[in-house]
Amino acid sequence: MTGAAPHAGRDHGLVDIAIIGGGINGAGIARDAAGRGLKVLLCEKGDLAEGTSSRSGKLVHGGLRYLEYYEFRLVREALIEREVLLASAPHIIWPMRFVLPHSPEQRPAWLVRSGLFLYDHLGGRKHLPSSRGLDLTHAPEGAPLRSEFRRGFEYSDCWVDDARLVILNLVDAAHNGAIILPRTRALRARREAGVWHLEMQGDDGGTLIVRARALVNAAGPWVQDVVQSVAGLNSSHNVRLVKGSHLVVPKFWSGPQAYLLQNADRRVIFVNPYERDLALIGTTDISYDGGVEDVAIDEGEIAYLLGVLRRYFRAPPDEREIVHSFSGVRPLYDDNTENPSAVTRDYVFEVHGAEGVPPLLSIFGGKITTYRRLAEHALQRLEPWFPQMSPSWTAGPKLPGGDIGSDFDAFIVELAREYPDLPRKLVHHYARLYGTRARELLGPARVSADLGRHFGGDFYEREAAFLREKEWARAPADFLDRRTKHGLHLTAAQRDAFARLI
Structure with a gap:
């Protein structure tokens, strides 16, 4: 395993599954499939995790706010996965307590309490402490907040180093024989003699060829481009591109806790400890129709995030203190919801193929917390073409480096x-x-x-x-x-x- 560029003209022969996309979904599928004994190749046109999967809010969480959109199945699955992932990679995933100052203008206290009760019990919580109420006038967590916020709640979720989660899945996939090709663009794919012929191009301009019994399209924001432009097929599904931007500033409160802030437009903003002495603030959740490669935070988003901080904190940072910012485009499944924050974070598969016809499986939507289950479900959909593959296995074993013990x-x-x-x-x-x-x-x-x-x-x-x-x-x-x-x-x-x- 090296970081060297692929050789021009190299033929990778026949694999079981070729995956297009080196984000968290492609990485999770590569790891799962390789561990089941399938021969796997993954290509990514840029760096691994370069897109959405390194530009998230860095959380493994159930999605507390999704409860008000009645996404109970998704939240339950995410809460269960939160515990699985915490156990599998405790070096890059760790518990964090979130303080939610009560803002009665947005949500009444009884609704927040009810939501937290569901959040505590919906996923069979085992390791993380339960939620509780806070008197912010006396609790140390209330010290940095404005005096009008007298009541609050505290609950548990987990932090994750998102890009490293992708890499560790791919390290494990490569350990089990997968071929990983970053900076290798999928150009075109065609069915011939019962297999896919996938032509790729490395960043040195050389052409690579692989024949695959199945093709997985985990291209995220480019999923429809792969269906149409690479595979030459039509899709009945659409993605909804939602832009999320974050700010990095010096940490401006004491203690290890994070904050979840409700805004007047019913969006929520996370304010999390980051990189020892910094804070990560986001996200913005706005519809996006520009070029995915060109995504960047704009002045309106900066003003929006800083405005939320001014509403809640006594001494919030200002624009001069911004250390760094980043934006990502989330390729959500388009369920025709008008509000970008309400668009489902669930995932949908589309399969082109039949008996004797090699399949193309395309992934629409998803979220980082449920990537492992998504991979299991993807391989379930491919099982008719691989009836002899081993059963699912990723719920128990540690990710590389995760065998550090419980402390x-x-x-x-x-x-x-x-x-x-x-x-x-x-x-x-x-x-x-x-x-x-x-x-x-x-x-x-x-x-x-x-x-x-x-x-x-x-x-x-x-x-x-x-x-x-x-x-x-x-x-x-x-x-x-x-x-x-x-x-x-x-x-x-x-x-x-x-x-x-x-």
């Missing part, structure tokens, strides 16, 4: 004991991103000087080599923004210096 803090202590001469902050960084794979990364290194060139912050040459060799990183943003968040902690000069070395 992350205890794992930190253990790793620090093994590497006593490395700075504790650096050990924490390796433990958080790589779990038990940190030992593979560090190898014989014992002091900082063993880690090679220092690029700034906690970023050293040894980690960069690991990301290149084991996780397909090639461009500066792969290293600094997706595989890690080192870019937030480097100066512009340090980022530029690293980019010149790549």
